[in-house]
Every structure is written in C-alpha cells, then in structure tokens.
Amino acid sequence: MKLHEYQSKQLFSKYGVPIPKGRVAATASEAKQIAEELGGRVVVKSQVLVGGRGKAGGIKVAKDPAEAEQFATHILGMEIKGLPVRKVLVDEAAAIEQEIYLGITNDRAARKPVMMASAAGGVDIEEVAATTPEKIVKVHIDPLLGLRDYQARDIAASIDLPRDYWRDFGPIASGLWQAYSANDATLAEINPLVITKDKRLLALDGKMLIDDNALFRHPNLAEMRDIDEEAPSETEARKYGLSFIKLDGNIGCMVNGAGLAMTSMDVIKLFGGSPANFLDIGGGAGADKVAAALRIILDDKNVKAVLYNIFGGITRCDEVAKGILAAMEEVKPKVPMVVRLVGTNAEEGRALLANAHMITAETLAEAAQKAVAAAQGA
Amino acid sequence: MSILINKNTRLLVQGITGNEGLFHTTQMVAYGTHVVAGVTPGKGGEWVLNGKVPVFDSVKLAVEATGANASVIFVPARFAADAMFEAADAGLPLIVCITEGIPVQDMMRVRNYLDQKNVRLVGPNCPGLLTPGEAKVGIIPGNIAIPGNVGVVSRSGTLTYEVLYAMKNLGMGASTCVGIGGDPINGTNFIDVLEMFEHDPQTEKVILIGEIGGTEEEKAAEYIASKMTKPVASFIAGQTAPPGKRMGHAGAIIEGGAGTAADKIKALEAAGVRVAKHPEEIPTLLK
Numbered sequence A: 001m002k003l004h005e006y007q008s009k010q011l012f013s014k015y016g017v018p019i020p021k022g023r024v025a026a027t028a029s030e031a032k033q034i035a036e037e038l039g040g041r042v043v044v045k046s047q048v049l050v051g052g053r054g055k056a057g058g059i060k061v062a063k064d065p066a067e068a069e070q071f072a073t074h075i076l077g078m079e080i081k082g083l084p085v086r087k088v089l090v091d092e093a094a095a096i097e098q099e100i101y102l103g104i105t106n107d108r109a110a111r112k113p114v115m116m117a118s119a120a121g122g123v124d125i126e127e128v129a130a131t132t133p134e135k136i137v138k139v140h141i142d143p144l145l146g147l148r149d150y151q152a153r154d155i156a157a158s159i160d161l162p163r164d165y166w167r168d169f170g171p172i173a174s175g176l177w178q179a180y181s182a183n184d185a186t187l188a189e190i191n192p193l194v195i196t197k198d199k200r201l202l203a204l205d206g207k208m209l210i211d212d213n214a215l216f217r218h219p220n221l222a223e224m225r226d227i228d229e230e231a232p233s234e235t236e237a238r239k240y241g242l243s244f245i246k247l248d249g250n251i252g253c254m255v256n257g258a259g260l261a262m263t264s265m266d267v268i269k270l271f272g273g274s275p276a277n278f279l280d281i282g283g284g285a286g287a288d289k290v291a292a293a294l295r296i297i298l299d300d301k302n303v304k305a306v307l308y309n310i311f312g313g314i315t316r317c318d319e320v321a322k323g324i325l326a327a328m329e330e331v332k333p334k335v336p337m338v339v340r341l342v343g344t345n346a347e348e349g350r351a352l353l354a355n356a357h358m359i360t361a362e363t364l365a366e367a368a369q370k371a372v373a374a375a376q377g378a
Numbered sequence B: 001m002s003i004l005i006n007k008n009t010r011l012l013v014q015g016i017t018g019n020e021g022l023f024h025t026t027q028m029v030a031y032g033t034h035v036v037a038g039v040t041p042g043k044g045g046e047w048v049l050n051g052k053v054p055v056f057d058s059v060k061l062a063v064e065a066t067g068a069n070a071s072v073i074f075v076p077a078r079f080a081a082d083a084m085f086e087a088a089d090a091g092l093p094l095i096v097c098i099t100e101g102i103p104v105q106d107m108m109r110v111r112n113y114l115d116q117k118n119v120r121l122v123g124p125n126c127p128g129l130l131t132p133g134e135a136k137v138g139i140i141p142g143n144i145a146i147p148g149n150v151g152v153v154s155r156s157g158t159l160t161y162e163v164l165y166a167m168k169n170l171g172m173g174a175s176t177c178v179g180i181g182g183d184p185i186n187g188t189n190f191i192d193v194l195e196m197f198e199h200d201p202q203t204e205k206v207i208l209i210g211e212i213g214g215t216e217e218e219k220a221a222e223y224i225a226s227k228m229t230k231p232v233a234s235f236i237a238g239q240t241a242p243p244g245k246r247m248g249h250a251g252a253i254i255e256g257g258a259g260t261a262a263d264k265i266k267a268l269e270a271a272g273v274r275v276a277k278h279p280e281e282i283p284t285l286l287k
Helices: A005-014 A028-038 A065-076 A125-131 A149-158 A163-182 A212-217 A232-239 A258-270 A287-299 A317-331 A346-353 A364-377 B019-031 B059-066 B077-089 B104-114 B158-169 B190-199 B216-227 B261-270 B279-285
Strands: A022-025 A042-046 A059-062 A088-092 A096-107 A112-118 A136-140 A185-196 A201-203 A206-210 A243-246 A251-255 A277-280 A305-312 A337-343 B010-014 B034-039 B053-056 B070-073 B094-097 B120-122 B128-131 B135-138 B147-154 B174-179 B205-211 B232-237
Touching: A005 A022, A005 A163, A005 A185, A005 A206, A022 A028, A028 A042, A028 A065, A028 A088, A042 A065, A059 A065, A065 A088, A096 A163, A096 B104, A112 A149, A112 A163, A112 B104, A136 A149, A149 A163, A163 A185, A163 A201, A206 A212, A212 B077, A212 B104, A232 A243, A232 A287, A251 A258, A251 A287, A251 A364, A258 A277, A258 A305, A258 A364, A258 B158, A258 B205, A258 B232, A277 A287, A287 A305, A287 A317, A305 A317, A305 A346, A305 A364, A305 B158, A317 A337, A317 A346, A337 A346, A337 A364, A337 B158, A364 B279, B010 B019, B010 B059, B010 B077, B019 B034, B019 B135, B034 B059, B053 B059, B059 B077, B070 B077, B070 B135, B077 B094, B077 B104, B104 B120, B147 B158, B147 B190, B158 B174, B158 B205, B158 B232, B158 B279, B174 B190, B190 B205, B190 B216, B205 B216, B205 B261, B205 B279, B216 B232, B216 B261, B232 B261, B232 B279
Parallel strands: A251 A277, A251 A305, A305 A337, B010 B034, B010 B070, B034 B053, B070 B094, B094 B120, B147 B174, B147 B205, B205 B232
Antiparallel strands: A022 A088, A042 A059, A042 A088, A096 A112, A096 A185, A112 A136, A185 A201, A185 A206, A243 A277, B128 B135, B128 B174
C-alpha cells in the first residue's frame, strides 16, 4: 500500500525527522488560507500516488497566498499519469543549498533492509542509480539489531556530508529506520533531504510503501489507504481477501495460486486469447470467496468467457464448485464458462457441477484453447 | 534416496488442530507420512485423528516426548514467525512453513535468526515437500505424483501440481518435489535445492519452475552452467504480467525493469536449460 507524501512525512516527523511546516488542502481557498498562516513563500504540491509529479507540473512555488490559490486551482484540476489530483500539500518553501537522498528498502537478495544515501539527491536519483551507482552508498541493517549509530555516521561520512551536520543527521537516519521498522514499510524514502541556506537538515519530500501483509497490526495505517486511487474492483477484491488485478483482455480467469494464475494468463495468450484479469482466490478458499470472485470478474463488461482453473491442494475442489454454483444462482452469468478441476476433492467438485452447463477440460492447454474459442464465439 | 524427507521422517505439525492443519494432517497420514505429534498452545494432552496423534502445548515438549525431527507449520500468518522461532529453538533441523501472507519484516528477522543456527527452513508460502511413495510434508496432493528420478523445485504451489500431474500422465516420476515458496524472503532458494539434487544419486534430471520477480532464477542459471552435470528443464510464469503490479505472491513483481520472465528465460537458455512454453510441455523436454 502506498502512502501519500503528506502521510509519509507526518509519520517521519513522529520519529523525529524534521519536516517543513505545512498542511494538506482539498480546495484552492483552503490552500490560500494555509499559505496565509505560513506566511512567505510556499510550495503547492499535488498529492497523487505516482512519481514524476514535479516534471508533470504538479509542484509549484508560490510567492504569496494569492499565487498559492491560483496554483492550487490549476493543480487540483490536473490529472497526473491518469490520476486526478484531489489534494495538495501546502508547505513553507525552503531555500535549498544541497539535496541529499536517504532511503530504506528491503534487499531481497541480502535478506536484510538496506539504507541508501547519496549526495546527488533530488528528482534525478533514478538517473544517478542507473548511470553512476557508485554515488549511492548502501549499508545493510541487521533486522534483529536495527540501525546502529556508527552506521549512520559511516553513511554521513561516505556521502561527504559536512561534519557540522553529522550530529543532526544521526537522529534523522535513526528516525527513518524507526518509521520503516515500526510501520512494516517496504520502502521509506526522503528525497530530497536538504541542507537549507540557514544550515538546517529538512525532509522536503517523503514516500512510504507499507507491506499489505502487515496491515493487520497497523489499523491506523490501513485507514490511510486512498481508495480513490485504485480500480474499484481491486478494492472490492481486497475486502474478500482475493488477489485481483484488472487487465485489458476478454477472458476472465479464476485460479487458485498466484503462480498458476499467472501461468493461466500466459497460456491463454499462447493460444491467441487475452486475459481480462489476474485473480488468485488464495489457498483454502471457501464458497463465499469464490462467489465474490465471480461477481468481480463479471462486473467487467469486456469479459466474453470465464476460465476456472482449480488445482486442489489446500483448496478443495468441492468447496470451489459450491461457490461457483452459489454465484451462478445469484448473478446468472450469460457468458460461456470453461471449468477445469484437478486435485483435492476434484471428483466431488465435478459431480456438483455436472448439471451446471459448463464446458469442461482435462488439461490447462485444453481449457485455455476452449476458453479462447468460447470468447471468440460469444 | 531422496532429499530432505523420506520414510524415516518423524513429523510434527504446528497448528494441528486448526481447520487446514487437521485436514492436511489427515492427508499426510493417509499418504504414509509418520506424523508423530502436533502442537497447539492450550490444547496439550488432547489427541487428534481418532487417538493416533498426540497434541502438545509447545514444540519443545513435543520433541522431547516423540523424537520429532521435522516440523510443518500451518498456523495463521500473524503467528507464523513465532512458530518458526519456536521450532528453531527446539532444535528441529528441518522446518517447512506452509503459511502465506507473512509480513516481510517478520521473515527478515526469522531468516537472519535461523542463519545463526543449523536449521533448514523451506518456505514460507509454499506447498511443502513430496517424496513420492515415501512421505509428504505439506499440502501437495499425493496422488498426482509417482516415484521416479526427476527432481522438481518450484517457487509456486499449484503450478507445481500441474507439472507433477503432467509428468505422471507421461509415466514420469519424481525423486523429491520441493516447493520453496513465492515470498521475497524465504528459507531455501533454488541453488540450495539444485545442489542437493546434483548430489542425490536417485535424481537424474531436474525441473525448475520459476516466476517473475527477484533474481533467483538468474542465479540458478549461473549455478547450472558452472556446477551441474544433470539436465534441467524449466518454465517461468508471468510472461504476460504487467510491470509494477504484484501478482499475488509478494515476490512476484517486476520492479524497475528487473525480474522479467524474458530475462530469466534468456539466462536459463544461455545455461543450456530447455524452457517450456506452457507447464504441461516441461516433462516432454526431458523425455
């Protein structure tokens, strides 16, 4: 789950990272009022969950409240990479001397969190990473011990941060680590962390990704999810514990297991079709989950056929069959359905579906070919 | 011979009285696996499966009483890390964690702790292990595989079943099938298992089932090119997956252009691995 800039910075601030004064606004007049309260120059920043906001014109520095209102009006009417801007953050503007990058993410190869820093921070950090990776310092953190103070000092020294700032840098690095570990983040990033002309360190921008699997122990973060920024079908799927991603094709897929769900998409494509979605009903799915999944698939009007590929292990085919029957009763689908049940309790499942007028298949290749043919015929 | 598990495995089930734990314990026992104990805190002293398997309050007590030498974990995600710590601290040399949806920071702590001990963890978010005809530890349906000389290693669960089933339909058997799981941080990786298969006299050929995300397949390709003498065939799931979207498994995501199916297939083919177009084709590549 992605957090907005203002949400990320508020969390960072809670752990002692200095951030600019500012607030979020949903209207231009609110933006003006915040600018009046702050006084002086302000920066008006679109709050959308994509990168490249600045380059898209979604971040503007205003010299006075009237200009802040004018920029907010413009930015609140924008779409950035297809996402409408619904909120702007109005922050006091900082006079910047240097931009630093500081972030923590999971290094899956090392199986440890890694803190990264660079003296070449700012909007071009990806470019720096691609062309001059040696300018990015990486320090692995032992997840059982946490970030040690000496590691923060080493980072400060490695990026040639002037010694005068080391005392302030330590708590910022440590605060970022605490924000990352206490909130089950998979990414916590300050870009840029600036040295201001009046010799302070300040986190001007913030980004956090939270591990969806850990939201059960962070109800406060779960509430921060911005459902305006995702497809409604994906929101609905999450409610039922389904893993769903909408795609552009016309064959709806219901599969158990992520690997097999991806493979079913691949095989549909291999035989000339196009999948409408990725959908993993998960391990051990019961009838109610299956029924919800079918409703979500059929909500997509592009869907011309549905492929069920269920290989029972922890999932029992008879449970899935019951779910299919319950959902068909409810939504009365008009598109052809191809079903393939193999594995745990497959025979019981097939017996339950015997009178349901579905196209059956033995192998995945056969099921995919039949689904492609059915979608073309519909 | 086989790897990791055989008919001498004495298995303990953590989370044995839960819905999934009990169902799959029944299946494992029916397959012939020696399930010697179960653990559910607060239910010590009870018996399950009509008095066949004793339940203990802790892993330590269960190991002391039964001599269990492997554990399989079915507990819910929020308790799974603790279950792995408990099994490791009780001295079990093999832990197989089936649970999916474990927070990744939990897994980093577990993995870094287990690395300090002599413990092999398989999973999490995996289907477990199957040595056909001898033992199954986990949830792989026993009747879809027959004994043989092909080692199978996979990041996926149900996709593995597809391949085992296709093998069986061709009369091809497996020495051991190892599901290493679909999470970004896991206990056992492809190279660990490839090395075991390379040294296992029963295994003559190997099937590697990978998917998008991470670089484990690329590392496996390097290992195969430099160290393996046995032929390997493969399939990579996610060839049609869009970048930046997590495909169910926490590990299956194409990030920053890395971890694509195309890259993995290229690396494997360069290592002399034959890569199938769809999973049912894999066994035919080893015929």
